[in-house]
Amino acid sequence: MDLGVTLGALRLKNPIMTASGTFGYGLEFTSYGRLEELGAIVVKGLSLQPRKGNPMPRIAETPCGMLNAIGLQNIGVEKFLQEKLPRLPWKETPVVVNLYAQKAEEFADLAAVLGSEPGVGALEVNISCPNVRQGGLQFGQNPDAAVRVVEMVKKNAGQKPVIVKLSPNVADIKVIAGAVESAGADIISLINTIGGMAVDIRTRKPCLANAFGGLSGPAIKPVALKMVYEVCSTVKIPVIGLGGITSARDILEFILVGASAVQIGTATFTRPDKVFTLVNELRELVTQLEIEDWARFRGSLET
Amino acid sequence: MLETNIKPSCLKPEIQAITYAGSGDFVHLYMQPPAWGYRPGQFVMVRPGEWGNDPVWPRPFSICEKTSDSLRLFIQVVGRGTSLISRLQPGSTLDMWGPLGNGFSFDPDVPLLILAGGMGIAPFIGLCKRHPHPGRINFLFGHRMGIECYPFAELPQKVNKTHLNQQTAGDIVSFQKVLEKRIRDFSGRGRILACGPSPFLKVVRKYSIESGADTWISLENRMACGVGACLGCVTGTTTGEYLQTCTHGPVFRADEVVFEEDDRLLSAKPHL
Structure with missing residues (x-):
């Protein structure tokens, strides 16, 4: 079977994408696999200006998962466009730029810069980072604010598909999903990390300098699966599922509940060639289960 | 001592043997040797195949030594991950990627002063054994556990070596005095390489800056990926940046990095 998927105007040769913040700018992984074989490369969240990020320690290991509070350290959009993007195989594999800003206007400015770049395949609007003081969640938890950001990004993004990445840290994910769809989002990706905390009883201090962080890894997969299922039942636009995926079986679970594609995040830390090997594993499992085409399998969960 | 065949790869080597020194x-x-060469001070990420979904992270270890027969790591049990690794059996496989990081850089014709604290001895075993002129190496080793726990005796005979045991607060103070004297005396005569726990490196850094010594320190930081992607292992620099320890380091010039972790933790305030 052809593993290719179509998410509106975004065509992927397979449904496997990297997750922002776990794959650097892509170039860090060229020793471990061929970027051309991935469905899409999603790069670290970029802001208009470089960001230093949060103080250390920024990461903590937890059962079947990890907490992070990186704080969106990044080199800034200009440096990315000059130094990184030209070295990525964007003609073979769409490069999705994840964008972060503190104000709706800055999101719009970022979209304007990226909207005319031939090497950018799509924009992923990060309204869900739990680790920054401003921006991020203040948009992701408020439907009106989310709508405003999405409308402004869409206006400036030209022909680029706009993905909106949602936070699980909300009372009802369907409300925010419906809001961003109505505002013109082309695709929804979810879930970003779940707010969490770890403390040290000997030092009596939080394990992260930021005290709170975002939980990721296999521990959050059931939460992600439920939310992806709920959102797929609510919106008509394509959905990208992520949260704790480590195997081809996990990928099929997300597609079964309605996702069109998936992102691989924390699993990349368990082995840097993980996302590349998953492409082959998925191909084998699809053949073994005799899945004939995505359209019939996607969302075919019997409830 | 410039290695040319340094191209990182992700492998699945088999464990050949596990031995214990001094205590469990x-x-x-020891594992099957990879095809690559390495520079002392470089490291590998290791994650036993049997870990499944937990623990999530691999663990970073300095390359202790590589021979035609095996790649060897020297590991101290300090937490859950290293405890699980210490109980692996020969024949089990590991996910392993490397060699990672920059490693130590030095001219073999120039005298070296090596300062190692505890497990910081690991990268220097291979370095000293491969050094063409071990007689030009001065080696000071500080340790808390018995010397039999560390591969100190493996250092080539020609290396001019001393070890000091620190069991009491007084021992630590006198070790610091020795460090200060050795750094000041050696400053201007060659390059200083140091590896060990952060409190030790802070002292080395201080005396090196004061005496203008050409000192390079190898940092230990918690890491999730080892390849520069997760940004969890960054170190603060004197230029005000955060650089990944895994890719920009782990070896930095002593006056290039700042140790800020302790101060930061004291003033931790949630960002939410």
């Missing part, structure tokens, strides 16, 4: 907490892990 000091482990020598």
